[in-house]
Every structure is written in structure tokens, then in C-alpha cells.
Amino acid sequence: MINIFQITKKYESTTALDSVSFQVDDGELFGVIGPDGAGKTTLFRIITSLLLPDSGKVMVNGLDVIKDYREIRKITGYMPGRFSLYQDLTVEENLQFYATVFGTSVKKNYDLIKDIYSHIEPFKNRLAGKLSGGMKQKLALSCALIHRPQLLILDEPTTGVDAVSRKEFWDMLKKIQREGITVLVSTPYMDEALLCERVVFMEKAKILAMDSPQGLIKAYSRDLVSVSADDMHRLVVDLRKYPDVNSALLFGHEVHYTSRSGRINKDELINYLQKERHNNIKFRKIKPGIEDRFLELIS
Amino acid sequence: MNDKQLVISAKGLTKKFGDFVANDHLDFDVFQGEIFGFLGANGAGKTTAIKILCGLSIPTSGDINVAGYDVYTETEQIKSNIGYMSQRFSLYPDLTVSENIRFYGGIYGLGWKEIKQKRKKLIEKLGLVEERNGLISDIPLGWKQKLAFSIAIMHEPKIVFLDEPTGGVDPVTRRMFWDMIYEVSESGTTVFVTTHYMDEAEYCNRVCIMDEGKIVALDTPEELKRNYHAQNMNEVFIKIAR
Structure with a gap:
């Protein structure tokens, strides 16, 4: 057409x-x-x-x-x-x-x-x-x-x-x-x-x-995880300070996190967040959505 | 949140236009430093309520107090103690970045010395040093919205009203905008915000949902999701507004 x-x-x-x-x-x-x-x-x-x-x-x-x-x-x-x-x-x-x-x-x-x-x-x-x-x-x-x-x-x-x-x-x-x-x-x-x-x-x-x-x-190529904790704003800030961070972006009540290497080591990341005194940390690997792909393309 | 200072108190807020009841006995309190989401379908009565809270429209009845002032008799005091920014109206496109800051600083009654100090800090913080003498019409929408927000809080108001601040903004900038909202709320300013993006409703401390002039829900996002057996705020909204 x-x-x-x-x-x-x-x-x-x-x-x-x-x-x-x-x-x-x-x-x-x-x-x-x-x-x-x-x-x-x-x-x-x-x-x-x-x-x-x-x-x-x-x-x-x-x-x-x-x-x-x-x-x-x-x-x-x-x-x-x-x-x-x-x-x-x-x-x-x-x-x-x-x-x-x-x-x-x-x-x-x-x-x-x-x-x-x-x-x-x-x-x-x-x-x-x-x-x-x-x-x-x-x-x-x-x-x-x-x-x-x-x-x-x-x-x-x-x-x-x-x-x-x-x-x-x-x-x-x-x-x-x-x-x-x-x-x-x-x-x-x-x-x-x-x-x-x-x-x-x-x-x-x-x-x-x-x-x-x-x-x-x-076409989304990275590991993608969803992280949440009691203090969400502080969580975003701390995730962004993590050495291997590529992006840490709020998606509703969770943070979508990706790493520079593309792969994510769960234990190391949780260790880091515990050291930063986050409570009630939840971590799960997720499938990307359409907005994740857009964000990947423009970053 | 109860130990915090009350910055907006509305009891029985009602506004009629002829026979039409735009706001029907709204009761709500908003506290210092809170991010208060104000949601509702188009025509639910959000804009009418915001105009009253900003001292731009007098209610038909109800006891309403904003930043310690009465909405019937002290509208001028209210205006100087709040900030306001909307998607539609924010900055003057035919003035430069620098001129807009100076203009609004003057409107808010700041002295020239103070304006100059704040302007320098603000321009550096937003990374607009090179664009400072460029026209507002030439800078991208995302930056414009961040600048408009910074200007709306330049006089350190107790409350800032944001009316659909992120409409049409790209997903990265939208999130950067919310970083700014958190920062402002942590410094003690109350943020009263409307949005059509339901993921943004999750970022609020409490959310108030309006339908046909009435408040139909008012709670934290967690409680709302629990009560309506919903996975996210979008589901809550669709269940309530249907």
C-alpha cells in the first residue's frame, strides 16, 4: 500500500x-x-x-x-x-x-x-x-x-x-x-x-x-533482570554505581538492570546490594518487553 | 507519613459549573515530601481540582487549605508558595534558556543576585552551558521539560504541581525526569503529579484515582494492587475506571 x-x-x-x-x-x-x-x-x-x-x-x-x-x-x-x-x-x-x-x-x-x-x-x-x-x-x-x-x-x-x-x-x-x-x-x-x-x-x-x-x-541481546527492594529510589542509584552496570531503569515497581558485559552474575550483584544495606531484595531474570528493546536501541 | 506536616488538606471540595458537578465532595490530605499521583480518565475532574489547589479557581464549597493558606481568601499567598508545570504550557519558546530562567525568577519575586546564582547552578546541573543563549524552541522536548521543572521549583516552593509532565517524552528522558522528582521530594518538597503512563503511577507514594468528579480510590500503589487483585497499576486503573 x-x-x-x-x-x-x-x-x-x-x-x-x-x-x-x-x-x-x-x-x-x-x-x-x-x-x-x-x-x-x-x-x-x-x-x-x-x-x-x-x-x-x-x-x-x-x-x-x-x-x-x-x-x-x-x-x-x-x-x-x-x-x-x-x-x-x-x-x-x-x-x-x-x-x-x-x-x-x-x-x-x-x-x-x-x-x-x-x-x-x-x-x-x-x-x-x-x-x-x-x-x-x-x-x-x-x-x-x-x-x-x-x-x-x-x-x-x-x-x-x-x-x-x-x-x-x-x-x-x-x-x-x-x-x-x-x-x-x-x-x-x-x-x-x-x-x-x-x-x-x-x-x-x-x-x-x-x-x-x-x-x-x-532481537534483544542482553541478560535482563528485574530487581526490587524496599527503597526503590536508593536501589536505582546504587545499581547505577555498580561497576558492571550498563543501565538501571525504573519500570513501574521494579528496576530493569543490564550489564556492560551483557551477562549478569546474580550472587555478586546481590552481595553488593546487601552490602549497601538494601532490605527485601528480589531478583529475577525476565524476558524483555518492547520498551526494553527501544531503550537498548537508543542507548 | 502521619508524623509529617500536612501541606494540602481538602475536606468536601466541590466545584459546580451550572448543574454540572466537576468535583463532588473530594476529601484528601497530602503530606510534606510526598509524591502524590492524581489519576483519572479525561474529564474525570482532575484539571478542575488542580486549578482550585493552585489558587486559580474558587471552589463552590468545602474547606481547602494549601501550603497553610485558604483557597478562598489567600490565593496570592498560595501562588507564591507553589510551583506549576504542565505539558502544554511551560516556557517561552521565543526567549533563550537564560532569559526564561531570569523571567520566571523575577515572576517568583527573587532578587537579581539570587537569580544569577541559581541560574548558573541550574544551567550547569542540566548540562545546558552551551545552549544557554539558544532559543527554547531549538532545544529537544526532553530537555525543555527538565528545564521547565527546574524553573518551577526555583523559588523553593512547598508544593510543585506537575500536570502530565512526561507526555510524549522518550522513555529514557521520562525516567530521568522521575529521578528529578525523587530528588525534589527527598529535599522536602511535595510533588503533586498527573500522568497517563500507568508505570509512573507505581513511582508515587500514594495514588488518588478520580472518576466522574469523585475520588474512587486513594492509597499506596501496593495496597491498590492488593485490593484490586491486580499485577500492576494499569490493571487497577482499568478495573476502577470501567
């Missing part, structure tokens, strides 16, 4: 994208994972033909984003990171407006958006600007889908959204994918990578890795 070949984009002295290449297959749920400033939004603007790359080539469904931008816009639905519907139109008016712009009608494609739109339909006469955050998001998604696009692109739809609403939103994306629509989504939440079929990790304008979430985790 999408073929990106060595695109580079600079804004004055900042390089937003540095020779980025990857492909997204038809019908895939594909994630672009990376922190703010990694280049995700620039990338999406280029794919949606809203911004021109300095160099490189992007094809969407066999169409060139520069030459064939009109055709591409017809088959693409785009939900930008910032709410960009008309705040002074009602919910229903926004939906009708988008349907008309794309030369279709709400009625024709209603079945596609029904599950999402039915949540906000009771408020169809309310101005879009007066909706809550969650409802705005559902309306924006309905508007991006109303012309039944082949490709749906969502720029950080879950940023600043609570854990429960995030889960609901991903359920909606899975449903859209089942309708045969290719979904390309970006997120700064590492855990959401697990919900995609394939992902790229982006950081500082570059692609660090591309694979299935399981493939990314498999």
Missing part, C-alpha cells in the same frame, strides 16, 4: 527525516513508534501529500505523492494530531461536510462508521467545539472514514488519552482494519506497538528498526 524510499526532509538547520525507507502492506495495521520530535508528523504529512520531501520517493497504492496527489487524497483518510474539524459546525454538519467534499454521502457509507458514530449521534446537534476530548476523537475518526478510504492515517490519536479510552480506541482500529482498510498509526506509547502487526521505531529523524513486535523483542 505504501512504499517509502529514502525520504529526507529538512527545516532550516533541523533534519526532520533522514533517508527514511519502509513499506506498508495492503490491509496491515502498521505502527510508527517514537517520542515527540522523532519525525512522525513530518513523515505522515509527506505520505498524505500535504508536504513535499526534499528528496526520495513515496508511492501510495502505486501513485506518486507528488504527481498524483489528487488521486491519493481520494483514497486516504487522515486524522491529524491536532483536532482540526470545524468547531463552529455541529457534529452532524461536520460529517456531512466531509462526505460532500469527498463526493459521497453519509448514508452511503454509514455502515462503516456506525459503531463509532453511534456514540456521538445523540449529540449530533452540538457544536464540535463543545464536545469532550473523547467525543471529538470519535467525530474526527468518523469524518476521516466517511469516504471509505483504502488507507487510514492517524497521527498520535491516543496522546494525552487515559488508559481506558486508549484501549477502546485500539479496539476501533482493529475493527476498521477488518473492513479491509490499511491503517497507519503513530504513537509515543511503547506498549501500543504490541497492538500492531508491524512497527518501525523512530528516533531523531531515523528508523531504528522495523519488524513485528515479537521480532523486535526477540
Whole structure:
């Protein structure tokens, strides 16, 4: 569906994208994972033909984003990171407006958006600007889908959204994918990578890795242990002073520890922590998660 | 924690907007040096409560005291005894690092000599010596957030409010940010923090979870996990907010 070949984009002295290449297959749920400033939004603007790359080539469904931008816009639905519907139109008016712009009608494609739109339909006469955050998001998604696009692109739809609403939103994306629509989504939440079929990790304008979430985790190369003790903050500080330390990072109620040599000697490490007077030390070897892999790649 | 000094006391905190009850009789205490996590779904009423605690909005009813001052009559005293930082608003992008520090120092009422001393220490500590005369808009988000936090506590407030301080920040910087939070709390400043990252909820001494304007849970992460038979705070949150 999408073929990106060595695109580079600079804004004055900042390089937003540095020779980025990857492909997204038809019908895939594909994630672009990376922190703010990694280049995700620039990338999406280029794919949606809203911004021109300095160099490189992007094809969407066999169409060139520069030459064939009109055709591409017809088959693409785009939900930008910032709410960009008309705040002074009602919910229903926004939906009708988008349907008309794309030369279709709400009625024709209603079945596609029904599950999402039915949540906000009771408020169809309310101005879009007066909706809550969650409802705005559902309306924006309905508007991006109303012309039944082949490709749906969502720029950080879950940023600043609570854990429960995030889960609901991903359920909606899975449903859209089942309708045969290719979904390309970006997120700064590492855990959401697990919900995609394939992902790229982006950081500082570059692609660090591309694979299935399981493939990314498999590539993790070090011993990884989880350590906890009564005083967690002091534990992190002491682990970082340990001679063989590579990283000691808090993960919820435990510390994930890796060594420079890659291997970890349990007895020596526990001895050291006991000498530093830690109580209730717990130590176990663990399997890495997706965030461990990201941290390994950027360190 | 009970032997420690109370820095926030809220009894029956209620805020209505017309018929809508944004905060419905909230009762909670926060102690000196505590890291207090304030969680809840979007629209649960967190921002409304924070605005009241910062002296920016007057509650409809309730007895609320922040840093020893009353939220109805002593809002100016509250403002000078707290620090505030959010993801959305922190520093002026068109001022330099150095200028931002000077500006906020002035706002917080510090003398020029004191500002200069603190500025030097702060810039060195954050490793921003070379960037000191660069515009805020040119420095990476992670550094910006660390700088914004340092500035928010520059006047040594009793409490610092952090409203989603780590949103969108990369996983390494996010953890470095929490190192700073621990450091500040150890020096005796209370940290009142909101976040959507549930692993960060584990780093708090106590966590308060709001739903539809009410407090539905308030305890240490360990107790919450035990009571809700959950492996981690994410499970607790999903069980409560559903």
C-alpha cells in the first residue's frame, strides 16, 4: 500500500527525516513508534501529500505523492494530531461536510462508521467545539472514514488519552482494519506497538528498526533482570554505581538492570546490594518487553 | 507519613459549573515530601481540582487549605508558595534558556543576585552551558521539560504541581525526569503529579484515582494492587475506571 524510499526532509538547520525507507502492506495495521520530535508528523504529512520531501520517493497504492496527489487524497483518510474539524459546525454538519467534499454521502457509507458514530449521534446537534476530548476523537475518526478510504492515517490519536479510552480506541482500529482498510498509526506509547502487526521505531529523524513486535523483542541481546527492594529510589542509584552496570531503569515497581558485559552474575550483584544495606531484595531474570528493546536501541 | 506536616488538606471540595458537578465532595490530605499521583480518565475532574489547589479557581464549597493558606481568601499567598508545570504550557519558546530562567525568577519575586546564582547552578546541573543563549524552541522536548521543572521549583516552593509532565517524552528522558522528582521530594518538597503512563503511577507514594468528579480510590500503589487483585497499576486503573 505504501512504499517509502529514502525520504529526507529538512527545516532550516533541523533534519526532520533522514533517508527514511519502509513499506506498508495492503490491509496491515502498521505502527510508527517514537517520542515527540522523532519525525512522525513530518513523515505522515509527506505520505498524505500535504508536504513535499526534499528528496526520495513515496508511492501510495502505486501513485506518486507528488504527481498524483489528487488521486491519493481520494483514497486516504487522515486524522491529524491536532483536532482540526470545524468547531463552529455541529457534529452532524461536520460529517456531512466531509462526505460532500469527498463526493459521497453519509448514508452511503454509514455502515462503516456506525459503531463509532453511534456514540456521538445523540449529540449530533452540538457544536464540535463543545464536545469532550473523547467525543471529538470519535467525530474526527468518523469524518476521516466517511469516504471509505483504502488507507487510514492517524497521527498520535491516543496522546494525552487515559488508559481506558486508549484501549477502546485500539479496539476501533482493529475493527476498521477488518473492513479491509490499511491503517497507519503513530504513537509515543511503547506498549501500543504490541497492538500492531508491524512497527518501525523512530528516533531523531531515523528508523531504528522495523519488524513485528515479537521480532523486535526477540532481537534483544542482553541478560535482563528485574530487581526490587524496599527503597526503590536508593536501589536505582546504587545499581547505577555498580561497576558492571550498563543501565538501571525504573519500570513501574521494579528496576530493569543490564550489564556492560551483557551477562549478569546474580550472587555478586546481590552481595553488593546487601552490602549497601538494601532490605527485601528480589531478583529475577525476565524476558524483555518492547520498551526494553527501544531503550537498548537508543542507548 | 502521619508524623509529617500536612501541606494540602481538602475536606468536601466541590466545584459546580451550572448543574454540572466537576468535583463532588473530594476529601484528601497530602503530606510534606510526598509524591502524590492524581489519576483519572479525561474529564474525570482532575484539571478542575488542580486549578482550585493552585489558587486559580474558587471552589463552590468545602474547606481547602494549601501550603497553610485558604483557597478562598489567600490565593496570592498560595501562588507564591507553589510551583506549576504542565505539558502544554511551560516556557517561552521565543526567549533563550537564560532569559526564561531570569523571567520566571523575577515572576517568583527573587532578587537579581539570587537569580544569577541559581541560574548558573541550574544551567550547569542540566548540562545546558552551551545552549544557554539558544532559543527554547531549538532545544529537544526532553530537555525543555527538565528545564521547565527546574524553573518551577526555583523559588523553593512547598508544593510543585506537575500536570502530565512526561507526555510524549522518550522513555529514557521520562525516567530521568522521575529521578528529578525523587530528588525534589527527598529535599522536602511535595510533588503533586498527573500522568497517563500507568508505570509512573507505581513511582508515587500514594495514588488518588478520580472518576466522574469523585475520588474512587486513594492509597499506596501496593495496597491498590492488593485490593484490586491486580499485577500492576494499569490493571487497577482499568478495573476502577470501567
